[in-house]
Amino acid sequence: MAETIFSKIIRGEIPCHKVYEDDRVFAFLDIGPLSRGHTLVIPKEAAATLGELSDESAAAIGRVLPRLCRAVMKATGATAYNVLQNNGAAAHQAVFHVHFHIIPRYENAAEGSAGGGLGIRWPAGKLDSTDGTQLAAAIAAHVA
Ligand code: AMP
Numbered sequence: 375m376a377e378t379i380f381s382k383i384i385r386g387e388i389p390c391h392k393v394y395e396d397d398r399v400f401a402f403l404d405i406g407p408l409s410r411g412h413t414l415v416i417p418k419e420a421a422a423t424l425g426e427l428s429d430e431s432a433a434a435i436g437r438v439l440p441r442l443c444r445a446v447m448k449a450t451g452a453t454a455y456n457v458l459q460n461n462g463a464a465a466h467q468a469v470f471h472v473h474f475h476i477i478p479r480y481e482n483a484a485e486g487s488a489g490g491g492l493g494i495r496w497p498a499g500k501l502d503s504t505d506g507t508q509l510a511a512a513i514a515a516h517v518a
Pocket of ligand 1: 406407
């Protein structure tokens, strides 16, 4: 895949505010934070989307992600957070190197006013049970 700005950040060719690094994982502050403490957690492997990531990198991220969430919460005093992971342009992905956003939420919006905060539209539908049965079976059959 084509290299992105995140590969250059991992190699130290572009500066960042690093918060964590191990053999497979790198984490740093988002340059355009939605709120104070907005952190990006990325694999060193340059996969574009989560579905393309190796099991080894996925496991390494899964192992450290909760620890990084705790650290962001403790450092910022935020009361809640979202972990957001965008895949594909239609899903708002702008940098095509897998990344998890840790986005602190503050009870008092002014506290975390680095940005406007994360806005979420959640216009829920209703699962049709016939379609649900077929869909669940189809997804289960594709789990490799
Ligand atoms: P996404 O829309 O999920 O692809 O998010 C990409 C994120 O990368 C955005 O929140 C950007 O602010 C962030 N970003 C882009 N370039 C940099 C950079 N050089 N350092 C830190 N964060 C960056």
